[in-house]
Amino acid sequence: MKRNLKIFISIFLVLVLSIVLTACNPVVQSGNLPQGDSRSASGTSDTSAGTKTEQGTDKGSTTREKVTLRFSWWGADTRHQATLAAMELYSERNPNVRIEGEYGAFATFHQKLLTQLAGRTAPDIVSVDYKWTHDLIKQGSPFVNMYELTDKIDMSGFDLNFAKIYGGDDNYLIGLPAGVNGMGYLYNVEFLKKFGIEPHNEWDWETVIENGQKVQAQDSEKHLMYNISEHWVYLVKTMLKQINGNTLLNDDYTLGFSKEDITKVFTYIRRLVETGTVPPFEEGVLYENVYADQNPNWLNQKFGIFPTSSSLIPGIAAASDFELDVFRYPVPKDAVDPGILVTPSMFISIYEYSKYQDIAADFIDFFFNDEEAILILKDTRGVPANEKAKELLVREGLIPKQVADMVSQSLTGAGIAENGPSLNPEVIALLKDYIQQIGFLKITPEEAAEKFMQELEALAATLK
Amino acid sequence: MVSRKVLKRSARRDIGSQGYIYILPWIIGFLVFQLYPFIASFVYSFTDFSILKPMSYVGLNNYIKMFTADRLYWKSLSATFKYVLIAVPGKLMFALFIAIILNMKLRFINFFRTVYYLPSILGGSVAISILWRFLFSKDGTVNVLLKALGIPPVDWLGNPNLALGTMGLLVIWQFGSSMVLFLAGLRNIPSELYEAAKVDGAGKVTVFFKITLPMLTPIIFFNLVMQMINAFKEFNAPYLITKGGPLNSTYLYGMMLYENAFAYLKMGYASAQSWILFIIIMLFTALAFKSSPYWTYYEDGGDF
Numbered sequence: 001m002k003r004n005l006k007i008f009i010s011i012f013l014v015l016v017l018s019i020v021l022t023a024c025n026p027v028v029q030s031g032n033l034p035q036g037d038s039r040s041a042s043g044t045s046d047t048s049a050g051t052k053t054e055q056g057t058d059k060g061s062t063t064r065e066k067v068t069l070r071f072s073w074w075g076a077d078t079r080h081q082a083t084l085a086a087m088e089l090y091s092e093r094n095p096n097v098r099i100e101g102e103y104g105a106f107a108t109f110h111q112k113l114l115t116q117l118a119g120r121t122a123p124d125i126v127s128v129d130y131k132w133t134h135d136l137i138k139q140g141s142p143f144v145n146m147y148e149l150t151d152k153i154d155m156s157g158f159d160l161n162f163a164k165i166y167g168g169d170d171n172y173l174i175g176l177p178a179g180v181n182g183m184g185y186l187y188n189v190e191f192l193k194k195f196g197i198e199p200h201n202e203w204d205w206e207t208v209i210e211n212g213q214k215v216q217a218q219d220s221e222k223h224l225m226y227n228i229s230e231h232w233v234y235l236v237k238t239m240l241k242q243i244n245g246n247t248l249l250n251d252d253y254t255l256g257f258s259k260e261d262i263t264k265v266f267t268y269i270r271r272l273v274e275t276g277t278v279p280p281f282e283e284g285v286l287y288e289n290v291y292a293d294q295n296p297n298w299l300n301q302k303f304g305i306f307p308t309s310s311s312l313i314p315g316i317a318a319a320s321d322f323e324l325d326v327f328r329y330p331v332p333k334d335a336v337d338p339g340i341l342v343t344p345s346m347f348i349s350i351y352e353y354s355k356y357q358d359i360a361a362d363f364i365d366f367f368f369n370d371e372e373a374i375l376i377l378k379d380t381r382g383v384p385a386n387e388k389a390k391e392l393l394v395r396e397g398l399i400p401k402q403v404a405d406m407v408s409q410s411l412t413g414a415g416i417a418e419n420g421p422s423l424n425p426e427v428i429a430l431l432k433d434y435i436q437q438i439g440f441l442k443i444t445p446e447e448a449a450e451k452f453m454q455e456l457e458a459l460a461a462t463l464k
Numbered sequence: 465m466v467s468r469k470v471l472k473r474s475a476r477r478d479i480g481s482q483g484y485i486y487i488l489p490w491i492i493g494f495l496v497f498q499l500y501p502f503i504a505s506f507v508y509s510f511t512d513f514s515i516l517k518p519m520s521y522v523g524l525n526n527y528i529k530m531f532t533a534d535r536l537y538w539k540s541l542s543a544t545f546k547y548v549l550i551a552v553p554g555k556l557m558f559a560l561f562i563a564i565i566l567n568m569k570l571r572f573i574n575f576f577r578t579v580y581y582l583p584s585i586l587g588g589s590v591a592i593s594i595l596w597r598f599l600f601s602k603d604g605t606v607n608v609l610l611k612a613l614g615i616p617p618v619d620w621l622g623n624p625n626l627a628l629g630t631m632g633l634l635v636i637w638q639f640g641s642s643m644v645l646f647l648a649g650l651r652n653i654p655s656e657l658y659e660a661a662k663v664d665g666a667g668k669v670t671v672f673f674k675i676t677l678p679m680l681t682p683i684i685f686f687n688l689v690m691q692m693i694n695a696f697k698e699f700n701a702p703y704l705i706t707k708g709g710p711l712n713s714t715y716l717y718g719m720m721l722y723e724n725a726f727a728y729l730k731m732g733y734a735s736a737q738s739w740i741l742f743i744i745i746m747l748f749t750a751l752a753f754k755s756s757p758y759w760t761y762y763e764d765g766g767d768f
Binding site for chain 2: 006007010011014017110111114115117118135139140281282283284285286289296425426429430433436437440442455458
């Protein structure tokens, strides 16, 4: 009997321990568990919502149940605060709905999203970058087709033709574009003035070099501009489009350029480094994955021009304590295609396995069309792609001049759209590698051109 | 007498099964979180598993591709080997050095021991990695100090030849756990040996090489194996500080695995790579074990 008691007590203790340890697991983000588990920290979904098996066919306003939606996005502080404020406004108007934000930096967003999609734990409303839409659609795209929601969301202000360039095709639209982004040159007004450089909208690639040399001649510690790793890729793609009107890879995964074309581009990159127009790669490589607002060289005015996309301007401006302005990205007079990259800033999509698709659609309608929401969100996601929103903001003077200017400047030189093959991450990694080798002066442009083409062809063949 | 024997046997059986029940939580955890993924990744390594697509069997393709068609594989492997050669001896030597210092009888020595252990606790965090970036940038603290000494600034993390070493410094800086073990080992050396050496008139260097080091060999062996395994798997440092670094000089194996799995969505390929890493680590660990009888000295003869 004593023996049995001992066994019983030990089993009991072990069970208690296991339960206590597992139940005390901190739930990192509320709503992490897909089916509205009643243990989730959101605590606002009661058991009846948890046991619903229909796919979100109840609108939150008709049933009086409390629901919690999750919305994920990336960005800087200005965007986070604005989005949170808009979400609160929606909750005030619809007291039974609570929206929770999952936000952070862009760098890790993609991988997190993929993991969430694999584990079926993605948020109800997801931000999707135009670079990922091709891959996502190819691999089964778990997002609701926006064309099917025209009765729930007012899409009259959207140019759906623009949206479908990157977001799908005639039959499927992955999400609604939140804003328009254009590439351009953001510059430090004082810096350019000090070195006697004229910012205007007719620069071409030779102007860049000339001015780069001008800066170096006056102060060898300073450089004209700095390109982050992503931007070198844009530079190559844009130059190629200007030379031959084509994307990096064709839709059938064959090379979209000739050896001559790519040698020209690589030679130009080498010249940028040799003339000191950009800082030596040894110096610059540390900051190649962050934007100007986190680059001490920009903040300390060691270089004057930061090529960027318009949506990043508010974040950079907030960190810079000097005057900023913009001018158009270089386009040679004889360019076949002006090539400037104009893209949707992000797509707002509804996750296919969300339990509250209707409420999500209602929130998205509010997000894009409600005047108060537009005024809160302003241009934190770029100049709005929705015409009505854009006009409202322009009327109220809420779009910073630089952002609006950069977008209109880029639109005057908008290039052909990027395609899926050219946006493949392995292709980009290969290109970045070669740019680095050229930048570190380890390889000549001609050698680089030949090897790059060989490797790219081999890689593209495996990606078909 | 018969009843006593019966009692003994059943009592033994009792204790045995009770033991299993006590470690049941760990067993469950091991099966679910370690054994299952272990076997699963082996299975995946023979497929083209990708997070979003259904998988299909590809046989040994992943392994063949790894060795012949992956342009970064050998670079990454050689960078990892170089890194292990820098980080492991570096960490051990530094840990031993600090342990010897901390073994002295000073006042507040316990305070110093705590302080010197701190880097290990702070070490792998994102904040420290960012701090490292700032310390070693062109106008970072290290270069400022060098300037004060009249040496021109160095691109510690930008120069492909230096980046690996600089990154290794971060890991060497987290020597705490090795140091604690060395400290314990030092205190276990019988003081009679030191006294005898003093009587014989041996100098400090001789004492170190003839007494301290040989007596510490079991600890050195343990630290060597543990740190070697950790160094081969290193991921945090390259990911947070250099992202693979200038010209892939810090593109360690762990980072390559991660990119293949999550950036390029090639889970099956990454699983194959991880198994090769496992085999490499096993080989080196086996080598260390096989060689240990020749250079480690156990006071109790070495049998457990």
